Amino acid sequence: MTITTLKLNLGPQHPSTHGVLRLLLELDGEKILSCEPDVGYLHRGMEKMAEKMSYIQYLPTVDRIDYLAGFFYSELLCRIIENATGIELPDKVRAIRVMLLELNRISSHLLWVGAFLMDLGAVSPFFYAFREREMILRFFEKLTGQRMMYNYFVFGGVRKDIEYLDDVNEIISVLPEKINDYEKIITENPIFLRRTEKKGVLEAGKAINYAITGVNLRASGIDYDYRNQDSLYKGFDFRTIVLEGKDAWARYKVRIMEMRESINIIKQALDYLKKAKPLEQHLIPPVNLKLPEGDYTAQIEAPRGLACCFVRSDGTDKPCRLKWRTGSYYSVNLLRELLVGEYLNDAIAVAGSLDIILPEVDK
Amino acid sequence: MNWEEFERVFNDCILEGNKIIIKSKLHEVIKFVIDNYTYNMLKEITACDIGNGKTELIYHLYSVVDEEDLFISVTVTDEAESIVDIFKSAIADENEIYDMFGIRFAGNEDLKRLYMPEDWKGFPLRKDYVQDDTRLAWNDNNDT
Amino acid sequence: MNYLYFLYIEFLEKYNISKLFGDITFYFIPFCIIAAALLVVVLVLVLAERKLLGFFTQRKGPNRVGYWGVLQTVADAFKLLCKENVTPLHADRFLFNLAPILAFVPMFAALGILPYSAEFTFVNTRTNVILYLIFAVFPVLSIFLAGWASNNKYSLLGAMRSIAQVLSYELPIAFTVLSVIVLSSSMNLTDITLAQFSKFGITGWFVFPCILGFIIMFISILAELNRCPFDLPEAESELICGYNTEYSGMRFAIFYLSEYAMMFANSMFISILFLGGYLSPFGKYVSNSPFLIYFEQAFWLFLKAGILIFIMIWIRAALPRLASFDLLKFSWSILLPLSVINLFITVLIKMGGALC
Numbered sequence: 001m002t003i004t005t006l007k008l009n010l011g012p013q014h015p016s017t018h019g020v021l022r023l024l025l026e027l028d029g030e031k032i033l034s035c036e037p038d039v040g041y042l043h044r045g046m047e048k049m050a051e052k053m054s055y056i057q058y059l060p061t062v063d064r065i066d067y068l069a070g071f072f073y074s075e076l077l078c079r080i081i082e083n084a085t086g087i088e089l090p091d092k093v094r095a096i097r098v099m100l101l102e103l104n105r106i107s108s109h110l111l112w113v114g115a116f117l118m119d120l121g122a123v124s125p126f127f128y129a130f131r132e133r134e135m136i137l138r139f140f141e142k143l144t145g146q147r148m149m150y151n152y153f154v155f156g157g158v159r160k161d162i163e164y165l166d167d168v169n170e171i172i173s174v175l176p177e178k179i180n181d182y183e184k185i186i187t188e189n190p191i192f193l194r195r196t197e198k199k200g201v202l203e204a205g206k207a208i209n210y211a212i213t214g215v216n217l218r219a220s221g222i223d224y225d226y227r228n229q230d231s232l233y234k235g236f237d238f239r240t241i242v243l244e245g246k247d248a249w250a251r252y253k254v255r256i257m258e259m260r261e262s263i264n265i266i267k268q269a270l271d272y273l274k275k276a277k278p279l280e281q282h283l284i285p286p287v288n289l290k291l292p293e294g295d296y297t298a299q300i301e302a303p304r305g306l307a308c309c310f311v312r313s314d315g316t317d318k319p320c321r322l323k324w325r326t327g328s329y330y331s332v333n334l335l336r337e338l339l340v341g342e343y344l345n346d347a348i349a350v351a352g353s354l355d356i357i358l359p360e361v362d363k
Numbered sequence: 364m365n366w367e368e369f370e371r372v373f374n375d376c377i378l379e380g381n382k383i384i385i386k387s388k389l390h391e392v393i394k395f396v397i398d399n400y401t402y403n404m405l406k407e408i409t410a411c412d413i414g415n416g417k418t419e420l421i422y423h424l425y426s427v428v429d430e431e432d433l434f435i436s437v438t439v440t441d442e443a444e445s446i447v448d449i450f451k452s453a454i455a456d457e458n459e460i461y462d463m464f465g466i467r468f469a470g471n472e473d474l475k476r477l478y479m480p481e482d483w484k485g486f487p488l489r490k491d492y493v494q495d496d497t498r499l500a501w502n503d504n505n506d507t
Numbered sequence: 508m509n510y511l512y513f514l515y516i517e518f519l520e521k522y523n524i525s526k527l528f529g530d531i532t533f534y535f536i537p538f539c540i541i542a543a544a545l546l547v548v549v550l551v552l553v554l555a556e557r558k559l560l561g562f563f564t565q566r567k568g569p570n571r572v573g574y575w576g577v578l579q580t581v582a583d584a585f586k587l588l589c590k591e592n593v594t595p596l597h598a599d600r601f602l603f604n605l606a607p608i609l610a611f612v613p614m615f616a617a618l619g620i621l622p623y624s625a626e627f628t629f630v631n632t633r634t635n636v637i638l639y640l641i642f643a644v645f646p647v648l649s650i651f652l653a654g655w656a657s658n659n660k661y662s663l664l665g666a667m668r669s670i671a672q673v674l675s676y677e678l679p680i681a682f683t684v685l686s687v688i689v690l691s692s693s694m695n696l697t698d699i700t701l702a703q704f705s706k707f708g709i710t711g712w713f714v715f716p717c718i719l720g721f722i723i724m725f726i727s728i729l730a731e732l733n734r735c736p737f738d739l740p741e742a743e744s745e746l747i748c749g750y751n752t753e754y755s756g757m758r759f760a761i762f763y764l765s766e767y768a769m770m771f772a773n774s775m776f777i778s779i780l781f782l783g784g785y786l787s788p789f790g791k792y793v794s795n796s797p798f799l800i801y802f803e804q805a806f807w808l809f810l811k812a813g814i815l816i817f818i819m820i821w822i823r824a825a826l827p828r829l830a831s832f833d834l835l836k837f838s839w840s841i842l843l844p845l846s847v848i849n850l851f852i853t854v855l856i857k858m859g860g861a862l863c
Contacts, residue, residue, distance in 0.1 A: 008660050015747065030664065030831060043478035047463075048487050121735060121742060121828025127564035191736055191827050208404045208427060211452030224427050297423075308423070310409045321488075325407040325423075333455035344664070345745050345831055362478060 005033060008344075012041045016119045016348050019358030021332065023351075025339075032347055035339040037332045042362040050322035055081060055155070056286035058322075063149040065324060066360040068111055071097075071104040072302040073324075074153045075232075076309045079298040081155040084291045084313070085284055089157070092276045094232055096162045097153065099269035100140075101232075102262040103168070106175070107136040108303040109255045109262075112355045113182060116252065119352035120195050125186060132178050139167040155289065157281035168270055172263050179259055187253070196249035200338055200350030203246060210334045214305030214327050215258065216354055218242050219250040226301040238265050248353035255355075290317050304328045304355050328360040368399070382421075382434035389437045390444040390470075393422065397449065401426040402433055405446075408456035410464045412490045416440055418464050445470035463488040538629060541618060549767045550580040556820050563824035587763075590756035595658055598753065602656035606649045607754070607761040613645035614765045617772045622697040624785050624804035635696040636684055639776060640677075643731065646769060647673040650740065650750045653762070657753035665749030668831060669733065669740035675838040676730040676737075682846035683720040683727075686853035687713055687780045700784035708790035714781040716856045720849040721781045723842055725815070728773045730838070732766070735823035739831055770819065771812060778811035 011022040020041035026033040046065055050058050055077070062077050063070030075097060082089065089097075114129030137147045142164050144150040152159050186192055202212070207220045217224055218241060225240040227233045241257045243250040291313035299308045305327015314320040331354040338354075339347045366378055373392055376385040385392050396402050406423040413419050420443060422435040437443070445468035447453045457468045462477040465486035476483060485492050512533055519529045554569070554577065561568025569579035594603055619629040620638050632638060647669055654666020688694055690713055691702035705711030714721045730737040741749030751762045778784060785804035787793070794803045829837070 006660060008664075016745065030667075040476075040478040045478075045487065051488075117827060121738065122826060123560065124564045124824045127566060131565060185825070189827065191829055194833050195827060195830055206451075209451045211404055211406055211450070213406075222427055224430075229430060295421075306406065308407060310407075310421070312411055321409075321411045323407070323409045329455055330452050333452060336454075337451070343831060345739070345742065345828070348745050 003028065012038075016352065018115060018352070018356060021356065021358055021361070023335065023339075025344075025347075027344065030344045032339050032342055032344065035336050035347075037335050039329075039332060039358070039361050042358050044359075044363070046324060046363045047322055050319050052318065054317045055289050055291075055319070058319075059154070059286075060149070060151045063151060064359065065326065065363060066302065066304065066328075066357060067148050068357060069104050069108045069303045070148060070150050071100050071153065072300055072307060073309075074151065075101060076298055076300050076307055078153045078155050079232075079300070080296045080309055080311050081284060081289070081291070083298060084294075084296050084311075085155075087156045087282070087284060089232075090279070090281055092162075092273070092279050093157045093281055094234075095269045095272045095276070096158050096279075098232060098236060099162075099168065099266050099273065100143075100150075100152070102265045102269070103136050103139070103171070105303045106259050106262050106266075107133045109259050110136075112255060112303075113186075113252070116349075116352045116355075117186065117192075119348050120192065122186075122192075125182065128178070128182065132175060135167075135171050135174070139164060139171065142167065155284040155286055157283050158279075161279040162273055165270060165273060168266065172266050172270070175263055176260065179256060183256065187256070193249065195346070195349050196247065196252060196353065198247050199346050200248045200342070200353055201246050202334070202338060206337070207334075210337075211330045212305065212327075212334060213330070214301065214303070215254050216251055216305065216331060219254045220246045226299055226306055230301065233265075236265050236268050248349055251353045251355075288317055290315060291319075302327060304357060304360060305330065324363055326360040326363065328354075328356045328358075329363075331356050332361050365400070369395070381432055382436055384436045386437070389420075389422075389435075390446055390449075392435060393424075393446050393449060396424065396433070396435070401428040402431075403427055405450040405452050405456075406432075408453065408460060410460045410466065410488070412464065412488065413438065414490060416491075418466055420460070420466075422446075439466060441465070442467045442469055444468070447471050462486070465489065538615075538619065541629075542615065545615075545618065545768055545771075546764070548771055549764050550584060552767045552771060552816065553580045553583075553763075555816070556823075559817070559820045560824055563821070584760060587756060587760040592756040592758055593753075595753050597658045599656040599658070602652050603753075604758070606653035606656060607758045607765075609649035609652060610646050610765040611761050613642040614768045614772065617642035617776075618768070620696070621772065621775055621779065622700060622784060623808060624801040625697075627801055627805070628697060631695070631697060634694040636688065636694045636699070639696070640681065640684065643680075643769070643773060643776070644673060644677060646765060649765075653754065654750040657750070659753050661746045661748075662750050662752050665740045665742075665746045665752070668746075669750060671831075671835060672733070672737065672739065673731055675835050676727040676842070679723050679727045679838065679842040679846040680731070682843070682850050683717070683724045684780065686717050686720050686846075686850045689850070689853050689857055690716060696779050696784070700779055700786060703783040704786055706790050708786070708788045709783070711786075712781060712783045717781075717849055717853050719845060720853065721777070723846050723849060724777055724781065725818075727838075727842060728777060729819065729822070730834070732770050732773060732819075734770070734819055736826040736829050737834060738828055739834060742828055770816060774812035774815040774819075775808060777815055778808060782811045784808055784811075 006027040008025040008027050009022065010025055012020040022038040022041065024036040024038060046061065049061065059074060059077055062073040065073045110129045110133040114126035117125040140150060141147050144152040202216065202220050204220045204222050207217050207222065213224065221242060221244040223240055223242045228240060238261050241254050241261060243254050293313055293315045296311045297308060299306055307327060308325035310323040311319045312321040334354065335351055338350055342350060372395060373385065373388065376383055402424040404425040404427060406425050409421040409423065411419045417438050417440055419436055419438050424433040424435065443466055445457060447457065447470065457471050458474055458477050460466050461468065461474040462479055463486055468474065479487065483496065515533055516526060516529050558568040569576035572578040572582045594600060617639055620635045622628040650669045651666045654662040687699060691699040693699055693702065703711045703713055733740050741751065751759055754762060785808040787807055792800050792803050794800055
């Protein structure tokens, strides 16, 4: 007897692949026998582009690598230049950057919560999450003039001094209650528990072997958060959230708890900024900026896992080679093993729980 | 890491900071490193075209236990050894490097065009690549 | 119905038109009126759903077309009418066109046998309940045909899910309906309504002796309507749009219409079985004239159905979707045993009532 399987082409245009991911699934009934991720529908050639641009020309484009967490990638490029030229950031710049990064992390996680619940078929949390995200985006718009592609960090500092601290104050006073509300309607919901508990179990060893980082790794019980080694975060007091659940629910819970932790960090930064003097910064002159010959790497804990930037300079004003490492790319690679054996509707939940965003995958 | 022990086994390699430059036997070196030290994660593989048709591959290893980075650099021409049997994450990296640099990895059979269209000619991140595909708006031959 | 019938015949006799003509047209005219009214009801329901979902999620909902957005669904329906009907190249053309019609017809038939007020049932048979159950399952056939004929994998998966779902939720419905039949000793919907009459209004309703049955029935009807949290056959985030992925224009509109009309009909069905149908919740009617009472009775029925529909929309705003495996397990291992227990309880109540 031969078993006929159904080959299903999930994507690239599908409501729940969060962009243009294409999964070639082989189904037996609704059970997935094999999965082959196919990416590249959003490839913009960020790495090739860098080789033809000077550093300051390239800086505004890096926000587009992950349009939900643009600050992280411009921070990464700035960090490369700062490390290479050996400039020390003033404390106030550090506080501003940390505050904006954490606000951006919260907005990214909020969008994930909404989109994940949308994948599971619940409509409302999407709008609730967007309501809170809107507050953060409004603040970003006031400060930087942009809602998503901020272009606010520059080499050695920030484009202008921080303003509108009252808005941040309001955000962090409102958010904890709202997160409690999410927890009330989502976390203990029996249907939600049935859909996420013991689904998409990712063992710690497998996660490390697949180079999964960030929230997904911490939900598998590995205590690895690059923020602990990051000099930018020196002096800020925060916990690393690690859960042993290994399943989709743990990944959800880690994100929720991490949002609370981010609020904590923002509070510390805000307290510092309220008392700080007006900003005095010595920016690196960006025009004709030439890096000394050599290799430079920088890493940062982005919302979707560890992001690395590698720059090889040949002494000219353009990088000889620039490479990005993004967290989502490895999560997509993991799908080929994680989805096998799941049912189709669980597969959507599991893929959603990894927080994949396609511009980051395709670069 | 214990550099002396490493040097005893692989004697033609150089250590620069936390970067080991080796000439060959990549698979063996990586196997040795993960067996004898705590390095367990391959964060990324970076490829760099260094001219003369040669490409440098930099393997970025990480130890979750000791929180240490280690770079292993090897220079290859057109073919390299695959390490997908050690690190599953290398599937993604090797495929990307094949797509962008045209390096074949012995032992990894399902290399395909990843970002570029399947019928694309040439490998974009090589230094000798000419952008002359008719589908490009910014075609190098199309300056008029 | 008899009262209206005599009025109509008398009216015709005045103008010397034969009784035969009256017999034929009597059922036809109100049916056309209901069909037209149904369109309005569906438009209102769709608008209500979108508005309510908007309010539940702190939005305004549609508010551009007409005052407070009331004409939004009219505009949408008009747009659907104007759209091109696309048939996929390799689809089974005959079945593909047949499926929306099959969704449409049983819905009208189901509406034809419901008692809207004491005298107002188009077709009053002695086994209305059984007829209704048959018509209520009928749409699944059209869903299956649509999924099969579209030649689309997502449609096929949606159809598969739909059949599994309706088959497994049909049994709890049948058992709970059986308990109502036991309580009222009748299979006629009008008699079931009248059996719930009491002087104090609300106390006679069957929802009190079999509250369990009411809950089971409500959940199962949700599943049969493919409503959230049982909306797997058209799970947007998994199967694009399920069985009607390939449908466009008028055919899609018909599916949409029959879905909401079925929701309305099923809510009325539950109200008739458990909430006293067209009976007033106060025991006696507000209006006095016999003619107005018909309208008041219809109003009570629609109000009860409306409350149930509100709860359905509320559930949709609140809950995520069940997993397909859990869905079947829930029906076979929880709802079905409970509905049997419910049947036993009602039989005991009935026996106790007979003994007293």
